[in-house]
Amino acid sequence: MTETRIAKDSMGELEVPVDALYAAQTQRAVNNFPVSGQPMPEAFIRALLQAKAAAALANVSLEQIPADMGQAINQAVQGLLNDENLMQHFPVDIFQTGSGTSSNMNANEVLATLASDIYGQPVGANDHINYGQSSNDIIPSTIHISAAVELAESLLPALEHLVQVTRDKAQAVDKYVKTGRTHLMDAMPIRMSQGLESWATQIEQNIQQLKAIQPQLQSLAQGGTAVGTGINAHPDFAEKFNQELSQITGLTFKPADNFFAHIGSQDVAVSLSGQLKATAVSILKIANDLRWMNSGPLAGLGEIELEALQPGSSIMPGKVNPVIPEAAAMVSAQVIGNDAAITVGGQSGNFELNVMLPMIASNLLNSISLLANVSRLLADKAVASFKVNEAKLNEALSRNPILVTALNPIIGYMKAAEIAKQAYKEGRPVIDVAAENTDLSVDELKKLLDPAKLTQGGL
Numbered sequence: 197m198t199e200t201r202i203a204k205d206s207m208g209e210l211e212v213p214v215d216a217l218y219a220a221q222t223q224r225a226v227n228n229f230p231v232s233g234q235p236m237p238e239a240f241i242r243a244l245l246q247a248k249a250a251a252a253l254a255n256v257s258l259e260q261i262p263a264d265m266g267q268a269i270n271q272a273v274q275g276l277l278n279d280e281n282l283m284q285h286f287p288v289d290i291f292q293t294g295s296g297t298s299s300n301m302n303a304n305e306v307l308a309t310l311a312s313d314i315y316g317q318p319v320g321a322n323d324h325i326n327y328g329q330s331s332n333d334i335i336p337s338t339i340h341i342s343a344a345v346e347l348a349e350s351l352l353p354a355l356e357h358l359v360q361v362t363r364d365k366a367q368a369v370d371k372y373v374k375t376g377r378t379h380l381m382d383a384m385p386i387r388m389s390q391g392l393e394s395w396a397t398q399i400e401q402n403i404q405q406l407k408a409i410q411p412q413l414q415s416l417a418q419g420g421t422a423v424g425t426g427i428n429a430h431p432d433f434a435e436k437f438n439q440e441l442s443q444i445t446g447l448t449f450k451p452a453d454n455f456f457a458h459i460g461s462q463d464v465a466v467s468l469s470g471q472l473k474a475t476a477v478s479i480l481k482i483a484n485d486l487r488w489m490n491s492g493p494l495a496g497l498g499e500i501e502l503e504a505l506q507p508g509s510s511i512m513p514g515k516v517n518p519v520i521p522e523a524a525a526m527v528s529a530q531v532i533g534n535d536a537a538i539t540v541g542g543q544s545g546n547f548e549l550n551v552m553l554p555m556i557a558s559n560l561l562n563s564i565s566l567l568a569n570v571s572r573l574l575a576d577k578a579v580a581s582f583k584v585n586e587a588k589l590n591e592a593l594s595r596n597p598i599l600v601t602a603l604n605p606i607i608g609y610m611k612a613a614e615i616a617k618q619a620y621k622e623g624r625p626v627i628d629v630a631a632e633n634t635d636l637s638v639d640e641l642k643k644l645l646d647p648a649k650l651t652q653g654g655l
Contacts, residue, residue: 198213199213199214199215200214201213201214203219203220205219205221205224207220207224210224210227211223216285217285217305218285218302218309219321222287222288222302222305222306225293225299225301225302226287226289228292229288229298231289232289232290232291233289234289234290235283235286235287235288235290236286236558237342237558237561237562237565238283239345239565240338240339240557240558241282241283241286242282242342243342243345244299244300244334244335245273245277245303245307246341246441246444247334247437247441248273248307249269249273249444250438250440250441251328251433252266252270253266253440254328254436254437254439254440255327255328257440258430258436261327265311265315268311268312268314268315269311269319269324269325271311272307272310272314273307276306276307276310285306286299286303286306287302288302290558291555293554294544294550294552294554295331295549295553296331296335296553296554296557299335299554300326300335303325304321304322304325304326305321307319307321307325308320308324308325311325328419328421328428328429328437329421330428332420332422332423332459332548332549333422333458333459335554336462336550336553337416337417337418337458339462339465339553339556339560340413340415340416340417340458341416341441342561343413343465343564344410344413344449345445345447346564346565346568347406347410347413347468347564348410348447350564350565351406351564351567351568351571352403353568354571354572355402355403355475355567355568357572357575358399358572358574358579359396359399359400361575361579362392362396362399362575363392363393363396364580365579365580366388366390366392366393367389369389370388372589373385373386373388373589373648374386374387374499374589374592374593375592375596375598380488382596382598384598384601384602384650385593385596385647385648386651387651388584390651395478395482395485398478398481398482399475399478399482402471402478406472409467409468409471413464413468414447414449414450415452415453415458415464416434416437416438416441416449416452416458417452417455417458417459418434418437418438419433419434419435419451420455420458420459423456424455424458424548425455434451434455435451437451438450456548459548459549460545460549461542461545461550462538462542462552462553465538465542465556466539466541468560469534469538469539469559469560469563472535472560472564472567473531473535475531475567476529476531476532476567477528477532479524479570479571480524480525480528482521482524482579483521483522483525483528483574486521486578486579487521487522487525489582490502490521490582493585497588499585499588499592500582500583501582501583502518502578502582503520503577503578503581503582504516505519505577506519520577523573524570524574527566527567527570530562531567534559534560535559535563537555538555538556538559538560540552541553541555541556541559542556593647594625595623596626597616597619597620597626599647599650600615600616600619600626600645602644602645603615603630603634603636603644605655606634606636606644607634607636611634615629615633618633626645627645630645
């Protein structure tokens with residue numbers, strides 16, 4: 197049986213684990229919300245702690261709390277950030293009060309316990325750690341801070357890595373020409389590099405759009421306190437807070453132009469989630485292209501061979517599956533689902549407060565983390581390492597009647613269509629059929645229907 201102690205808050209007394217750094221309000225949340233068994237993401241907790249450090253340092257500079265107390269709070273934060281078992285102190289479920297008050301008080305109580313020991317005098321969870329703040333501005337701010345940090349330090353570098361690896365691979369496979377496909381049907385040829393450059397461009401476009409959101413993401417509600425008016429916060433608190441936070445994180449944060457909008461809505465989070473969804477759609481496209489190109493090896497397209505990473509079947513010996521693209525496809529599906537939840541969450545801005553903040557935070561950070569992780573896997577264990585099956589590419593190219601499209605300006609669409617249909621029907625190379633049905637010589641046809649030349653466009 198867990199040994200307990202008695203803790204007290206404004207609602208009375210209750211039992212708390214004897215070794216817990218948190219106190220009564222956190223315990224009430226643990227008791228009240230046995231929903232998912234999942235705590236808030238570690239990235240969120242770290243950002244919340246950094247915000248508490250920034251608040252303490254700002255309040256010291258504004259002479260709102262004693263300097264030694266502020267330093268004790270900051271020292272407590274640093275100790276937690278370096279604690280390998282950090283998350284044991286933050287047990288509150290994601291599905292809690294919609295403002296995130298429980299998580300805010302969890303941080304306040306833990307820091308109050310640690311800072312009191314360092315300071316040598318009582319440091320209050322509400323009166324000191326939470327000074328100049330409300331759950332209603334620090335939780336929306338923490339959503340922005342955590343997402344901004346994870347975007348800058350994790351997702352954008354991962355996507356840039358995927359672009360670079362894809363471009364390097366495109367250069368390496370530029371010599372290979374393959375059958376293009378539209379509607380999953382044979383079409384005009386392309387160089388394999390052209391398909392990969394298309395993927396790289398997709399991801400680059402997503403990077404540009406994500407970067408465009410960063411300035412909005414790095415504007416914070418902090419300073420608006422309960423409803424946006426800034427009650428109980430020093431007039432210069434927001435500015436000083438953002439200065440201190442920028443020093444701590446290495447990112448440039450600033451106060452929101454309008455605190456009411458940042459507290460009453462989560463429009464920026466919804467916008468970011470929408471762009472994460474767009475990124476997921478691009479990842480899914482790349483993953484599916486890889487799966488199709490790898491399909492076979494005998495009964496599918498068999499154009500490439502993905503790196504063999506693990507046995508593919510518990511019953512079929514020798515089977516190897518495209519596991520990395522499959523993982524990427526599942527990540528994409530999850531991010532799309534997260535976006536749907538965040539969209540509903542964004543609609544829950546009622547008057548002066550959004551009341552689905554913890555769920556929005558969790559899903560947003562989950563999407564960023566999933567995309568960052570799988571982008572590196574896709575780059576390193578699928579794109580970089582696949583091998584080209586040149587014989588399979590050439591076999592399909594030589595038998596592709598759609599090459600006759602290049603003859604349209606010379607013999608007309610209808611005549612070209614007749615040649616294509618005959619080549620299909622008889623299973624013969626289009627050059628042979630065209631030589632029989634036109635005045636063009638075989639040498640002329642070889643030049644006109646050269647697959648490599650046809651990838652360059654023009655007449």
